[in-house]
Amino acid sequence: MLQCLSAKRYSSIKLLINVWNCECLYKNIRNIHNVGLEDIPKITVTNIRKILRQKGFAVQDGFTSLISKCTLCSGEEKTSGSKIYINKATGYFLCPKCNIHGNWNILERLLKKTKGEAFIKEIRETSHKDFEKVQNDWQGVVNETISLSKLNETEMLDLCRLFEYPYHPETNKILADVRISPDHTILYFPLKNTLDNIVGYRKVQAGKEDESEHYGLHTAGLYSCKAPKVGRSDQAILVPTIQDVLYLAGHKVPGTLIWLTNCSLPPIVLPVLENYQKLCLWGDWDNMRAVAEKLGEDRCRFVRPTDGLVTATEAAIANLSLKTLVSEAKPAAHRSITTFAAIRDDVYAELTNIEKMKGIKWRRFPALTRLLGGHRRGELTVLTGPTGCGKTTLCAEMSLDLAQQGVNTLWGSFEIRNSRLARTMLQQFAGIPLEQNLQDFQKYADDFQKLPIYYLAFHGQQPIKIVMEAVEHARYMHDIAHVVIDNVQFMLGLADERDGDRYQRQDAVIAAFRTFATARHCHVTLVMHPRKERESEDLSTSSIFGSAKASQEADNVLIVQDKRLTAVRGKKYLQVAKNRYSGDLGIVPLDFDKDSLSYQPKKKNKAKQDEPDKLLNQCFEEFSVKESNYVSDFENKPYKQKEQKHRDVTSNGNSYLSDILHLNRTR
Known part of the structure; x- marks a missing residue:
């Protein structure tokens, strides 16, 4: 009897400890990137211009921003160098001189308040401290390093060999403002704003070039340089690697050469490119069209691939004239009606980059990659399956796989809370049961927080207009490439409506996301419930709830077939029921691991693999x-x-x- 009571008491204490651990785990899922209604600016360009003029500020119309004078950074004096840039799409503002920046509602308060109030004083002090810290950090780097301009020819040649950079006799002049560590293994690239003030720096270590680290207000600046004795200040060439920059400088290509690593341009960095009349984008980015739209299509040009040579480095190695390729760059703007001659280069680019056009490969689901080819922008995917089969868990892991490869992802979870979704994705990221390994939580949480994953701060029923406004805002602000909506029925709250109204509203949602995916060159994944079917029957494309519009508009239809829920127990697998890209159909086995909450195929034991060979x-x-x-x-x-x-x-x-x-x- 005493043993039973002791065991019962012990199990109760253990249960309380587990509950407390889980609560701590939920509370520690913090700092997730939420996108809420308060983040969406309720302002237009006309209203911004009107408010500024009412306050006595003349307004200049730029490519991406409205430009006016800033008196916040210079006190009572209106100096000519004090300019404030206000983004036309979001109202986000920045003064490069005093480093004051923020959303439109902050600027509106600053304009309405008098200069002596505490609010303005606090904004100034905070911005000044941040900028001063960046300057002190960079000065510390300068004190501990040397400039590349101080290296002799032999040292510069050895450095280029170590970092695998193309060597040019004037490389040290091209990279004159770059610093190098005393042991010649680390480079520090300064990131500058539109006034050439250093607002951050990029640290690159030999052998780890793909894992560069950023410091300071790095999102507000870019690294740029020019070839010696080359003019033209109205043109800039944006390339993805420093090797491209050095090859272009070695070929004396006119213009400013800008190193843009991942083709991500938040609004705070757009003023750096405001003064250029012509921008040439040359790289293997898959969102060049969206970036050109953000920068202004009228001034953007694309350097098209030539004979399969996509980057400037590949073209230079093939002994092509980089000057000629830049001068022959094609306009980014498209008319409403076009001809084959206008899209001929696009067709050729697809034919010479077949593997890239297939999209980003899933690393956790190689069988799915073999069927679909990859994750491609501009497509609409519908994922369906019976209730409780694990649609959200599977979709979370698929999106996590892509986010770990740099795909900026926006999650709209209308069925479960963001904290619970983030906990699931964090455990999939860690690969271990976190409630049993709380000592490792901080390590995994810090790494997970660096992933480009954002969450809509909505839950339950929401109007489609508000949801689309939030999605459009997130796409512009964070260069979103993948939008996940889980799920459509919860978002619309269709339970209390008649069938005709439900189908009509759902069709409107599908049409809105279909248009968004195509026009914004962004992949959209919609999780949808199926209609009720017999347990013995497999789900099909016609099983999706609502009319046939979902399966017709979708490029890919994925169905979770869960035979474990039927009377005759079977397996769970993912069926590719529609594949518009290649037409390949098939199934992907799904084995769930409760410890890691993962459907990733388990690696076979090496001993078992060796048995047939033995x-x-x-x-x-x-x-x-x-x-x-x-x-x-x-x-x-x-x-x-x-x-x-x-x-x-x-x-x-x-x-x-x-x-x-x-x-x-x-x-």
Whole structure:
């Protein structure tokens, strides 16, 4: 009896500890990137211009911003260098001189308040401290490093070999403002704003070039340089690597050369490019069209691939003229009606980059990659399956896989809370049960927080207009490439409406996201419930709730078939029921691991993998002929022994005859 009470008491205490651990885990899912209604500006360009003029500020119209004078950074004086840039699409503002920046509602308050109030003073002090910290950090780097301009020719050649950079006699002049560590293994690239003030820096270590680190207000600045003795300040060429920059500088391509790593341009960095009349985008980015739209299509040009050579580095290695390719860059703007001559280069680019056009490969789901080819922008995917089959968990892991490869993702979770969704994705990211490994939570949470994943701060029923406004805002602010809506029925709250109204509203949602995916070159994944079917029947494209519009508009239809829920127990698998890109259909087995909340295929045990090989080797050893014993084995064969006996008999007979002949001669 006492043992039973003790066991019961122990289990109760253990349960309380587990509940407390889970609560701590939920509370520690913090700082997730939420996008809410308060983040969406309720302002237009006309209203911004009107408010500024009412306050006595003249307004200049730029490519991406409205430009006016800023008196916040210079006190009572209106200096000519104090300019404030206000983004036309979002109202986000920035003054490069005093580093004051923020959303439109902050600027509106600053304009309405008098200069002596505490609010303005606090904004100034905070901005000044941030900018001063960046300057002090960079000065510390300068004190501990040396400039590349101080290196001699031999040292510069060794440096280029170490970092695998193209060498040019004037490389140290091109990279004159870059700093290098005393052991020549780390480079520091300064990031500057539109006034050439350093607002951050990028740290690149030899052997880890793909893992560069950023410091300071790095999102507000870019690294740029020019070829020596080359003019033209109205043109800039944006490229993805520093190797491209050095090749362009070596070929004396006119204009400013800008190193843009991932083609992501938040509004705070757009003023850096405001003064250029012509922008040439040359790289292997898959969102060049969206970036050109943000920068202003009228001034953007695309350098198209030539014979499969996508980047400036590839073209330079093939001994092509980079000057000619830049001068022949094609406009980014498209008319409403076009001809094949206008899209001919786009077709050729697709044919010469087949693997890239297939999209980003899933690393956790190689079988899905073999069927779909990859995750492509501009497509609409519908994921459906019976209730409780794990649609959200599967979709979370698929999106996590892509986010780990740099795909900026926006999650709209209308069925479960963002904290619970983030906990699931964090555990999939860690690959271990976090409630049993709380000591490792901070490490995994810090790494997970760096992923480009954002969450809509909505839950339950929401009007489609508000949702689309938030999605459009997030796409512009964070360069979103993948939008996940889980799920459509919860977002619309269709439970209390008649069938006709429900179908009509759902069709409107699908049409809105279909248009968004195509026009904004962004992939959209819609999680949808199926209509009720018999347990014995498999789900199909016609099983999706609502009319046939969902399956018709979708480029991909994925169905979770869960045979574990039927009377005759079976397996769970993901069926590719529609694939507009290649037409390949098939199934992907799904085995769920409760510890990691993952459907990732388990790696086979190495010992089990080696068993067939061992068996095959044994067979070869048993039936193979060894060269070293081949002659001796042959000597021991029966037919060889018979031949030897025959030779012995013949030799004996010959000796007997020779003896008789010899005897006759002697007689």
